[in-house]
Amino acid sequence: MANPAVTSYADDEKIDQLVNQTIARVADKWTFLLIEALEDRAPKRFSQLSRDVPGISQKMLTQTLRRMEREGLVLRTVFPEVPPRVEYALSDLGFELGEAFCGVWHWAEANIDKIEEARASYDARR
Amino acid sequence: MANPAVTSYADDEKIDQLVNQTIARVADKWTFLLIEALEDRAPKRFSQLSRDVPGISQKMLTQTLRRMEREGLVLRTVFPEVPPRVEYALSDLGFELGEAFCGVWHWAEANIDKIEEARASYDARR
DNA sequence: GCCATTTCTAACCTTAGGGTAAGTACCGCA
DNA sequence: TGCGGTACTTACCCTAAGGTTAGAAATGGC
Incomplete structure (x- = not known):
């Protein structure tokens, strides 16, 4: 800690890295x-989510929900019934x-047109 | 347009899709x-960006800058000199x-700890 | 006894994202 | 003459993301 300026700079770098990998x-x-699908904070079942998120495969749904649960974004509730019932809901962290x-x-919603325009203009240039 | 409710629902779906693919x-x-690297709106050269974004390969730098230019996020200025000089800067759209x-x-910055905690607790559970 | 239902796991295979390395073009300068 | 400095481009290759399919578990209904 000889040089506080250097130290805080290094800390910034470290936080940057941490934040970036958190975002990743x-x-x-x-x-x-x-x-998006859980935005209204109503719990949804696995099969419901499968229907609500168009194009997601069962594998990715399971995988993503597991990771989100691990990161504390969703809460998973298992009801000991047969056939099994599992509900997923956003945690406060996930909602935020x-x-x-x-x-x-x-x-994105506000700038779809501008992007479309930029792309058309770029493509016209070549 | 027989049923306005149905129509606007379909439109919402379409906008959703459009926005999602724009974000993607x-x-x-x-x-x-x-x-992040161009955040301060100062134009930077290719080699400068290469140094500022740790871990990016030349290929991905070129590729990403091209796509960002196409989407209207960055402005590319070529100076007809030798050796070549090219400057990149955020457009208004990119800055926004x-x-x-x-x-x-x-x-992410505010919740790193909570996420870390959630992960530890999840891992402890299995 | 057999089948349906629901969630989740495991195996396999294809694709595409991205890394490495070499080559191009141009001119000034030693 | 040939090298250096800059911004690419191309070709090749490898890893990993993700799709597809099959199956396991548990039990109530026919």
Whole structure:
């Protein structure tokens, strides 16, 4: 700790890395779509989610829900019945992440036209 | 347009899809890191970005910058010199996307501990 | 006794993301 | 003459993400 300036710079780097890898673990396509599907905080069953998220395979649904549970984004409730019933719901943490995503969602919604335009103009140039 | 309720529901679905695929095109790891690197809106050269984004290969840098240019997120300026000089800067659109990402960034920064805790607790359970 | 139902696991296989390394183009300078 | 410096491009290869399919477990209904 001889040089506080250097130290805090290194700390910033470290936090940057930490935050980035946290985002990397939490911000993939399926997580995003699942948060969307659970946004209203009503618990949903496995098969319901499977229907609500178009295009997701059973494998990715299981896998993503497991990871989200591990990261503390969803709560998993098993009812000891036959046939089995399992409900998934967003935790507070997951709900807050959903709200954070809102910014990106709104940006995309508001700028679809501009992006389309930029792409057309780029393609016309070559 | 016989049933306006059904029609607007279908439109919502369509917008959802559009927004989701827009986000998919724009929200990958390298785009995220490049926006971070250009956040202060100062133009940077190719080699500078290569140094500023740790771990990015030349190939992915070129590829990502091309796509970002196409989507209208970055502006590319070529100076007709030898050796070549090319500068990249965020467009307004790109800068706004960066601001939208901020929400996720702050969420991650604020909740690293909770996530770590959730993961430890999950791992302890099995 | 057999089948349906629901969630989850395990095996296999295909694809595509991304790394490495070499090559291109251009000109000024030693 | 040939090397250096910059921004790519291309070709090759490997890993890992993710799709598909099959099956396990448990029990109530026919």
